[in-house]
Amino acid sequence: MSGQDEYQDSALRPYVLTGGRARPSRNTIGVDTLLVMADPGPPLPVSASRQERALLRMCARLLSLVEAAAHLELPVSIVTILASDLVDSGHLTARSGIPEATRPDQELLQEVLDGLRRLL
Template sequence: MNGPGGEYDDSAGALRPYVITKGRSRPSRNTINIETLLVAISPPRALPVSATREERALVRMCERLLSLVEAAAHLGLPVSLVKVLASDLVDSGHLSARSGVPRAALPDSQLLQEVLDGLRRLR
């Protein structure tokens, strides 16, 4: 739940994280990381009546591409908790998770340095 400033507010009987995740502390899949991009499935599927307020908010905000860490910040919830929620929503077909660029596909740092050096010599 969000407090007045958007931060997670656990006062006044607010639900504890383990209640929101139905007692789980680990996601059902290990492919979701903080940089994983989340997007709602199109056309959207209706969430079950039992979906939590946090799950509904996560699906709603993922109508546009959003990283897991950004979603956690917007929800004002711990990243580990949002990781569990996102994993469940991917499993149920409400969200799609896209990995970042694999490390092997990133350009070599030596090549980038050579390009930078060459650009500097052009001045």
């Protein structure tokens, strides 16, 4: 592929996709946030972008934000803004990762690992 045939994106596109915003409306959506279509979700407005429609279709099944960004071939920061808008409008539900309280204790895991090593 020659240099002229390669796809080049401009800074204008993300700016247009997010309505000129650089930050999402909520700070609770991270790369590990799981997104799923709200059941039943309201219909998307006619003004919804192609990317918002694609994101909503993808989220018919549970999907992480970072996976959605990869499928859409968009920066995670842009998809975070789009997902945040869809959560705000009631089209998507965001689920955070494993709550801190349910994660195993680091010391306990180390003790288990040390015990397994002693068995070998």
